[in-house]
Amino acid sequence: MIILENVHFAYDGIYTALQGVSLQIDDGERIAIMGTNGAGKTTLVKQLNGLLRPHRGRVILDGIDTKRYSVAELARHIGLVMQNPDHQLFLDSVEKEILFGLKQLGFSSEDARIRCESTLLNLGLDSLADRSPFTLSGGERKRVALASVLATEPRVLVLDEPTIGQDAKQKENLAQMLRDLNEKGRTVIVVTHDIEFVIENFPRTVAMANGTVIADGPTSSVLSNDDVIERCSLTAPQLTLAARSIHAIHPDVSERLTLLSNLEEEIVRVLRGA
Amino acid sequence: MPLIEFQDFSFKYYGADFLALKKVNLTISEGEYVVITGPSGCGKTTLCRTINGLVPQFHRGYIAGNVLVDGKNTRDHTVAEMATIAGLVFQQPENQLVTLNVEKEIAFGPENLGVDPVEVRHRVEELISLLDLEHLRDKHPHEMSGGEQQRVAIASILALKPKIMVADEPTSNLDPKNAELILDIIAGLNKRDMTVILVEHRLDLVSKDASRIVLMNDGRIVADGTPRNILVKDLCQEIGVGVPKATLVYKSLKNRGIDLGSVPLTGEELATLVKEAS
Numbered sequence: 344m345i346i347l348e349n350v351h352f353a354y355d356g357i358y359t360a361l362q363g364v365s366l367q368i369d370d371g372e373r374i375a376i377m378g379t380n381g382a383g384k385t386t387l388v389k390q391l392n393g394l395l396r397p398h399r400g401r402v403i404l405d406g407i408d409t410k411r412y413s414v415a416e417l418a419r420h421i422g423l424v425m426q427n428p429d430h431q432l433f434l435d436s437v438e439k440e441i442l443f444g445l446k447q448l449g450f451s452s453e454d455a456r457i458r459c460e461s462t463l464l465n466l467g468l469d470s471l472a473d474r475s476p477f478t479l480s481g482g483e484r485k486r487v488a489l490a491s492v493l494a495t496e497p498r499v500l501v502l503d504e505p506t507i508g509q510d511a512k513q514k515e516n517l518a519q520m521l522r523d524l525n526e527k528g529r530t531v532i533v534v535t536h537d538i539e540f541v542i543e544n545f546p547r548t549v550a551m552a553n554g555t556v557i558a559d560g561p562t563s564s565v566l567s568n569d570d571v572i573e574r575c576s577l578t579a580p581q582l583t584l585a586a587r588s589i590h591a592i593h594p595d596v597s598e599r600l601t602l603l604s605n606l607e608e609e610i611v612r613v614l615r616g617a
Numbered sequence: 618m619p620l621i622e623f624q625d626f627s628f629k630y631y632g633a634d635f636l637a638l639k640k641v642n643l644t645i646s647e648g649e650y651v652v653i654t655g656p657s658g659c660g661k662t663t664l665c666r667t668i669n670g671l672v673p674q675f676h677r678g679y680i681a682g683n684v685l686v687d688g689k690n691t692r693d694h695t696v697a698e699m700a701t702i703a704g705l706v707f708q709q710p711e712n713q714l715v716t717l718n719v720e721k722e723i724a725f726g727p728e729n730l731g732v733d734p735v736e737v738r739h740r741v742e743e744l745i746s747l748l749d750l751e752h753l754r755d756k757h758p759h760e761m762s763g764g765e766q767q768r769v770a771i772a773s774i775l776a777l778k779p780k781i782m783v784a785d786e787p788t789s790n791l792d793p794k795n796a797e798l799i800l801d802i803i804a805g806l807n808k809r810d811m812t813v814i815l816v817e818h819r820l821d822l823v824s825k826d827a828s829r830i831v832l833m834n835d836g837r838i839v840a841d842g843t844p845r846n847i848l849v850k851d852l853c854q855e856i857g858v859g860v861p862k863a864t865l866v867y868k869s870l871k872n873r874g875i876d877l878g879s880v881p882l883t884g885e886e887l888a889t890l891v892k893e894a895s
Contacts, residue, residue: 380763380792426790427709478633481708481786482657507789508708510656510818512857536792539862576794581821581862584884585891592892603862607869613895614875 344369344405345391345499345530351399352386360386362554363400370498373521373531375541375562378551379576384534385426387551388501391532392421419448422497426504426534428476428488437463437479438472441491448495462494465520467513482508486517493520499530506537518544538566538580542601550575567599582606589613618688620780620812621645621668626682628663628672637663639836640682645814647780650807652823652844653816655833656857661816664833665785667691668814670699687780697730703781704774708789710766714758719750719769722758726777737776744772748802764795771802781812788822796822821861824848824882832858845880863887 345368352361360383368374376384389395390402393414402409409417422444425431434440438459445455463469466486471479476487485508492500500521506514514537521531521544535541541548541562548565550558552574558565565571572579579587583601589610590598596609623643629636638660645651653661666672670691673680684691687702707713716722723741732740745751748768758766767787774782784803788796804826807813817823824830824844832840832847834856840847847853848864860868863881867890870877877894881887 378792380795478630480658480662486657504790508657508786508818510654510857511854511859513657514859536796538793576792578793578797579884581884581887582866585863585866585887586884588885588888589891593895603865603869607866610866610870610891611873611875613891 346403347387347390347400348403349400350387350390350397350402352390352395352397354386360554361390361397364551364554364556365400366549366556366559368499368530368532370530371525371528372547373525373545374533374547374549375545376532376534376549376551377536377538377541377575377577379574382551382575383554384551385503386554388423388503388532388534391417391499391501392423393417394423418497420497421499421501422492422495423501424489424492424503424505426507428481428484431488431491432476432484435475435477436473437468437476437487437490440476440487441494444491444495450495458494458496462490465516466490466493467516480508482510482513485509486513489517493524496524496527496529498528499532500524501532501534503534504536505533506535506540514540536577538577542566542580563599563601566601619644620647620687621814622683622685623667624683624685626667626684627680628667629679630663630676631678633678636679636836638667641836641838643831643838643841645812647812648807648810650804650813650826650828651815652820652827652830653814653833654818654820654830654858655839657818659833660836661833662785665705665783665814665816668781668783669703669705670694670696671705674699700726700779701730701777702779703783704777704779706767706770706774706782706784706787708786710763710770711758713770713773714766717757718755719745719753719758719772720755722769723772723776726773730777740776740778744775747775748772762795764791764798767791767795767799768802771799775806779811781814782806783814785816786818787815789818800826818859820844820848820859821863821883824861824864832856844882848882849880 347364347366350361350364353359378384393409441459442455463472468486476484525531545562548562549556550565550571558571586606587598589596593613623641626641627636628638667684674696714722716725720741723744724737727737788799827844830844830847831838848860853860861882863884867877867881877890881890
C-alpha cells in the first residue's frame, strides 16, 4: 500500500507543482491519473519511486517513509515508464534494453530470457528484438520502454502516457497486458489524457488541477462530472456526447453510458421499439 | 498539376535491412486536408520527411522512384529550398524550438533564408496575432505549456509561407483541449487554402475536418478515400486503426440489420442519425 500524506513539491522553490496531495493506493488497484498539461501528474508519479522527494509531507510504502529508501531500492517495488522513451532507452538493441532491467533486478539469465521473449511477443516487438531502438518509430520506441519495465513485473507499475503514438491494436494489447499483470496482484497506475482508455480499463480515477487532487473515485462518476472534465481540459468521449444527445429525446436512454456495447444495445432498443 | 506526387517511390534508411516505403504512389492536390494513418512503424513519419526533402537530403538511404513537390524533385533540391514549400511540424515541439523567445523563434526561418528584415518583422507580427501569441511574445519556449510551444512551432513554420503544412502527430503530447485548439488552427489554415498532411492515430479528433484519409501498412498505401468511405472498411480494424467509436456503433448496428443511412464520424452525428431513424 502506498500513502501520500499532504505532499508538496516545487521545482525551483517558486513554481509549486504539488500543493498538498493526499492519496491512498491499495495493492492490486488500477488507477488513472488525469489532468491538464502542467497539473502535476508527472511530478506526482516521480514522488512514488523517489526520483523526486516531497518538500513537505510524506510518501509511505507499506508503512515505511520512502525517504529511508534509495531510488535503486524503490525500483525493486515500483517500476516507472516515463512519458518520453528517449529519456529511458540507452542500449543498442531492443533485446538488450529489456534484459538490462531484468539482470539489474537479479533475475537468472534463463528467467530473464523467458520474460524478455514473452514481453516482446505481447507488445508486438518480437520481430524487432535485434534492432537498435534508435532506428524504430516513435510508437515502437515507446513500446520498448514499456516492455523494459513490464518484463520485470514490479509490484507497482507506473506508466506516464503509455498510449502516445499507439494505434488501436497496440493499445488493446497493452490494456490486456496491464489487466493480466493486475490479475496477478500488481498495482497499475497510469497518467493519461486518453479518456476512452481510462473508461475501458481503469476502475478508479484521480483528477488533478494546479497541483491538487480535485476528484478521486470510481471512474464512471469522476468522468461524468462536467466540472472535472472542464478543469482537466478533457473532452467528453464521443459515445457520452451521443448518449446525452439521444437522452434529450429518449429520456429512458441513460446519459451516462460510456461503453460501446451499452450504447449499441440502447440504440437497438430505441429503434426496434419505435 | 498535382502539388505532391509520389511516383513508385521506395526508400530504405542507410543501415536498415528493410524498406520503410515500398513503391508508394500518391497524388495530392492543392487545398486538400489529408490524414495519414496506420499502425506504428508503417512508414507515416518517413512519408512526412519525404515531402519536405528530409528524406533523402538529410536522412540518407536507398531510393527508387521520385517525389515531386510543387514540381520540384526532392532528389535535386535542398531542405532549405523545400522548406519554403512544405513546412514540417513535429510531435515534440521542444525538438523544434531553437531560440530564446517567441519573436526570435518565428523570425529564425525567414532570417536564415535572407528575407528582407522589414518583411520578417511584418510576418512575425501577423503570426503573433493569427496564433494568439501576444502574451507569450518575450517568453522562453521552456516557460510555455506544450500547447503553447506547439502554437509557436506552427508559427515558425508558417513564417516561411509554405504551401503545404505537414504535421506528424502534432497533438499526441497535449491534453485534449489543447489538442483540439491545435487541430482547429490547422483546420482553419486549410480553409485558407493551405494544403495539410497530418499524421494521426486518433481519428475521432480529425476525421470531421479531413477531406481524405490515406491508410498505410508496412510501408505501403493500402486504402485511400474520404473518411466516411475508409473508416467503415473492416481493413481499418484488422490493421489496428483507431476508428471513431461513433463509426464503430454504426458498423455494429449495420451488422445487426439496422442501417442508419449515413456514416457518422462524431458522437453528435451518431445521435442525429438515431433521432432521425426513431
